[in-house]
Amino acid sequence: MSFDLNFIGILIGAIMASSVPLILAASGELITERSGVLNLGVEGMMIIGAISGFALMVVTDNLFFAVIGSMLSGLIISVIFGLLTQSLLTNHVATGLALTIFGIGMSAMIGKNFVGIPGKEFPLLFVNLKESIPFLGPIFFGHSIILYFAFGLPFLTNYFLKKTKTGLIIRAVGDSPTSASNQGINVTLVRYSCILYGGAMCGLAGAYLSLIYTPQWIENMTGGRGWIALALVVFATWSPIKVLIGALIFGGITILQLHMQAVGLRIPVQLLSALPYIMTIIVLVVISRDSRKIKLNTPTSLGQIFYKEK
Amino acid sequence: MIRVEKRNDVSRSIYFLTPVLAIFLTLFGGGIIFFILGFNPIEALKFFFITPISDLYGLSELLVKATPLCLIAIGLSFCFKSNNWNIGAEGQLIFGGIVGGGVALLFYNHDGFYVLPIIILSGAIGGMLFAMIPAILKTYFNTNEILVSLMLVYVAKLLLDFLVVGPWSNPEGFNFPETRQFSESARMPILFDGIRIHAGIFITLISVFLSWLILYKTYLGFQIKVSGLSLKTAKYAGFKGKTMIIIVFMISGACAGLAGVGEITGPIGQLHRNISPDYGFTAIIVAFLGRLNPIGIIFASLIVALTYLGAETAQIFLQVPKYTGQVFQGMILFFLLGSDYLLFFKIKFLGLKKNEL
Numbered sequence: 001m002s003f004d005l006n007f008i009g010i011l012i013g014a015i016m017a018s019s020v021p022l023i024l025a026a027s028g029e030l031i032t033e034r035s036g037v038l039n040l041g042v043e044g045m046m047i048i049g050a051i052s053g054f055a056l057m058v059v060t061d062n063l064f065f066a067v068i069g070s071m072l073s074g075l076i077i078s079v080i081f082g083l084l085t086q087s088l089l090t091n092h093v094a095t096g097l098a099l100t101i102f103g104i105g106m107s108a109m110i111g112k113n114f115v116g117i118p119g120k121e122f123p124l125l126f127v128n129l130k131e132s133i134p135f136l137g138p139i140f141f142g143h144s145i146i147l148y149f150a151f152g153l154p155f156l157t158n159y160f161l162k163k164t165k166t167g168l169i170i171r172a173v174g175d176s177p178t179s180a181s182n183q184g185i186n187v188t189l190v191r192y193s194c195i196l197y198g199g200a201m202c203g204l205a206g207a208y209l210s211l212i213y214t215p216q217w218i219e220n221m222t223g224g225r226g227w228i229a230l231a232l233v234v235f236a237t238w239s240p241i242k243v244l245i246g247a248l249i250f251g252g253i254t255i256l257q258l259h260m261q262a263v264g265l266r267i268p269v270q271l272l273s274a275l276p277y278i279m280t281i282i283v284l285v286v287i288s289r290d291s292r293k294i295k296l297n298t299p300t301s302l303g304q305i306f307y308k309e310k
Numbered sequence: 311m312i313r314v315e316k317r318n319d320v321s322r323s324i325y326f327l328t329p330v331l332a333i334f335l336t337l338f339g340g341g342i343i344f345f346i347l348g349f350n351p352i353e354a355l356k357f358f359f360i361t362p363i364s365d366l367y368g369l370s371e372l373l374v375k376a377t378p379l380c381l382i383a384i385g386l387s388f389c390f391k392s393n394n395w396n397i398g399a400e401g402q403l404i405f406g407g408i409v410g411g412g413v414a415l416l417f418y419n420h421d422g423f424y425v426l427p428i429i430i431l432s433g434a435i436g437g438m439l440f441a442m443i444p445a446i447l448k449t450y451f452n453t454n455e456i457l458v459s460l461m462l463v464y465v466a467k468l469l470l471d472f473l474v475v476g477p478w479s480n481p482e483g484f485n486f487p488e489t490r491q492f493s494e495s496a497r498m499p500i501l502f503d504g505i506r507i508h509a510g511i512f513i514t515l516i517s518v519f520l521s522w523l524i525l526y527k528t529y530l531g532f533q534i535k536v537s538g539l540s541l542k543t544a545k546y547a548g549f550k551g552k553t554m555i556i557i558v559f560m561i562s563g564a565c566a567g568l569a570g571v572g573e574i575t576g577p578i579g580q581l582h583r584n585i586s587p588d589y590g591f592t593a594i595i596v597a598f599l600g601r602l603n604p605i606g607i608i609f610a611s612l613i614v615a616l617t618y619l620g621a622e623t624a625q626i627f628l629q630v631p632k633y634t635g636q637v638f639q640g641m642i643l644f645f646l647l648g649s650d651y652l653l654f655f656k657i658k659f660l661g662l663k664k665n666e667l
Contacts, residue, residue, distance in 0.1 A: 084647055094643065105638075268472050274469070281462070284457060285453050
C-alpha cells in the first residue's frame with residue numbers, strides 16, 4: 001500500500017513539474033492583460049526563452065546566467081511588441097501573431113548549432129527529503145528552485161494586484177485607460193512595463209522547458225504550451241489563483257496522457273496527445289458560456305489601442 | 311525638429327504604399343541579420359530573393375507556393391474584414407486535405423472525369439465544417455475564436471498523423487507514415503511539361519474573382535465591411551451578426567480546405583505527415599500585406615511565396631535553416647503593422663525657422 005501511495009506522490013510531483021511553464025507564462029500574460037494589452041506572442045516569447053536559456057547554458061556553462069539570460073531575452077523580444085502596440089499603435093492580435101511567427105523562426109535559426117547537445121543537470125533541492133518521506137516527499141521536495149518560484153508566483157501576483165498601489169494602477173489602466181490617464185497616470189509606461197514583465201516570465205517558462213523539463217534543444221519544443229497558457233488566462237477569468245488550478249489540471253492531463261501511452265492502452269497515441277488541446281476547447285466553452293461572468297472579469301480595455309491626444 | 315500630427319483622413323496612396331515600404335524595410339532588416347550571421351548581406355539577399363526565380367522552373371515554383379497562400383488569404387480576408395480572428399486556417403487546410411484525401415483513397419480504383427471534382431468539393435466541405443467549430447462556439451457559447459481555431463490546428467495535425475500511420479497507411483508502404491499515391495484521375499492536371507504548376511491556380515484565380523464580387527458587389531459584402539468598421543453600427547442597422555460570423559468562417563474554411571486538397575492532389579499526390587509548410591499561418595501575413603484586398607492579396611502571395619523559395623535556396627547555398635523564411639515573414643508583418651502609423655499620423659520634419667535663429 002505504501003508503495004502505491006508513494007507512486008501517487010511521484011505522479012503528483014510530475015504533474016506539478018509539467019504545469020510550471022504554464023503557470024509562469026500565464027501569470028506573466030495575466031499581468032499584461034490586466035493592463036489592457038493582449039499579447040498573443042506568448043508562444044514566440046517562450047520559444048525564444050527556451051533557446052536562449054539553452055544556448056547560454058552551453059556557451060557559459062553557468063545555469064544562473066542561462067536562467068537570467070532567458071528572462072532577459074524574453075523581455076527584449078517583448079520590447080518589439082511594446083514598441084509596435086504602444087508607440088506605433090498597431091493591432092494587438094496581429095502584432096502578437098507576428099511575434100510568434102518571428103520567435104519560432106528566430107529560435108530555429110539560433111538553435112541550429114545546438115541541436116543534439118545534451119543538457120546539463122539542473123540542481124534539485126531537498127533530494128534526500130524526497131526519498132525519505134513517502135508520498136509527501138515526492139510532492140513537496142526534490143524540485144528545482146524555479147518550480148517553487150512558479151508555485152509561489154500566483155499568490156504573489158494576487159497580492160500584488162489586489163493589495164499594492166502599483167497593482168491598483170495596473171488594473172485601473174486596464175479597465176479605463178482614459179480615466180487613469182486623466183488622473184495623471186502614464187498609461188503607455190504602465191503598459192510597457194507590464195508587457196516587458198510578461199515577456200520575462202514567458203522567457204523563464206521557456207527556459208524551464210529547455211533546461212529542466214526536457215533538458216535539450218528541440219525545434220518548436222514549446223509545442224503549443226504558449227497558446228494553452230493564453231487559454232488558461234481566460235479559463236482563470238483573469239484571477240491568478242485560478243491560473244494555478246488551471247495549470248495543474250492541464251499538467252494533470254499531460255501526465256495522464258503520457259502514462260496512458262506508457263501503459264499501452266489500446267487508444268491511439270495521437271488521440272491521447274490531442275487531449276490537452278481538446279480539453280482546452282471544452283473548458284473554454286464551459287467557462288465562456290456565461291457571457292456576463294466573462295465580461296465582469298475581463299479587463300475592459302483588453303486589446304484596445306490607447307492614444308492620448310497631445 | 312520632428313513633429314507628429316494626426317491625419318484627418320487616411321490617404322489612399324499611402325494605404326497601398328506602406329506595404330512596399332514594409333518590404334524594403336524587411337530586406338534591410340534581413341540584410342542586417344545575414345551580416346550578423348557572417349554573410350555578405352547583398353550576396354545573401356541575392357541568394358534569397360533573386361536566385362530562386364531566375365529561371366522558368368523557379369517561377370513555376372513561385373506560383374506553386376503562391377497558389378495555396380493566395381487562396382487561404384482570400385478566405386481569411388472575409389474573417390479579418392469583419393473582425394473575426396480565424397487563425398486556425400492551417401487546421402482547416404489539413405482537415406480539408408484529410409477529407410479530400412480520404413475520398414481520393416475511396417475512389418482509388420475509379421477512373422473518370424468526375425473523380426477530381428468530387429475530391430475537390432469534399433476537401434472544401436471538410437475545411438468549411440472544421441471552420442464552423444470555432445464559429446458556432448463563438449456565436450452560441452461566446453468562446454474566443456482565436457484560441458479555439460488554434461487548438462484545432464493541433465487536433466487536425468494529430469488526426470492526420472493518426473490516419474497516415476494507422477488505418478490509411480499504404481499497405482505496400484513498408485510502414486512509412488504515408489498513404490498510397492493517388493490515382494492519375496485524382497491528380498490536378500499539370501499545366502506544362504517539366505514544371506510543377508498545376509490547375510489549382512485556376513481555383514485560386516476564380517476564388518479571387520468571386521471574393522471581389524462578394525465583397526464589393528453584394529449586400530453580404532457590405533455587411534461584412536460595416537461590421538468590421540463598427541459592430542455597433544452593424545447592430546443598429548439590424549444585420550444578423552451570428553449568421554454573418556458563421557458565413558465568413560465557412561468561406562474562410564472552404565478556401566483553406568481547397569488549398570489543402572489542391573496541395574495533396576497537386577504537388578504532393580498522397581497524404582503524409584507534412585502536407586503544409588504552415589501555409590495556413592503564413593497566409594495571415596499574406597492577407598494583411600495585401601490589405602485584405604483581392605488584388606493586393608495576389609501580389610502579397612507572390613512576395614511571401616518568395617520567402618519560402620528563398621529559404622530553400624539559402625538553406626542549400628548558405629547552410630542557414632529553412633526557418634529563416636519565417637523570420638522574414640515575421641519581419642514583414644512587424645514592419646507592415648509599424649508603418650501603418652504613417653496612415654494615421656503625419657511626420658513633419660521642420661527646419662528651424664529664421665526668427666528662431
